[in-house]
Amino acid sequence: SQQGEEDPQALSIQEGENATMNCSYKTSINNLQWYRQNSGRGLVHLILIRSNEREKHSGRLRVTLDTSKKSSSLLITASRAADTASYFCATDGGSNYKLTFGKGTLLTVNP
């Protein structure tokens, strides 16, 4: 069963704009992670935020976590065409390194 659900399913923006994607989940978690998948490729880990953290930054990425609402957001600032990809949230509910992935948000950044 799907733990995380991303919103929106698809997002199209212009280069230079910010992109925000949201993830909601159902049960308690140890951490939440975001992965990127370029077309035809495997997933690549972007950032991990633990359940006791509220915000985390990595380069142009900013992730927030609200455990009371069971939700997270991924913000990509100053988007580039190379950011075009699908983005997935994944939750670790403490089940021994197993992750449960959402269905993903397809981000298109137009030059």
Place this chain on the structure above:
Amino acid sequence: DAEITQSPRHKITETGRQVTLACHQTWNHNNMFWYRQDLGHGLRLIHYSYGVQDTNKGEVSDGYSVSRSNTEDLPLTLESAASSQTSVYFCASSDRTRDGETQYFGPGTRLLVL
């Protein structure tokens, strides 16, 4: 550099045939996972292993099997391929440390069952 590879990258087979997809990692990771990715379903866990001789069923394990005879490899076998198993298959690995929460993915295998 350490990496995780999958072979073949593309495979066409017929219904009823046995198919084995290979996964090889040089990270020396204890944990290995197999997922399938389908439109509308995201990634779903098929089988996983925490070490040599250890295998566990995931969310969608029916019709699939794995074996772990060494640290580096976790082959996925479709015992009798069905059209419903047409999908993209991803292998992933992680370590048994706090950083093991992060998974490293292979490039995927596209399987078409006719």
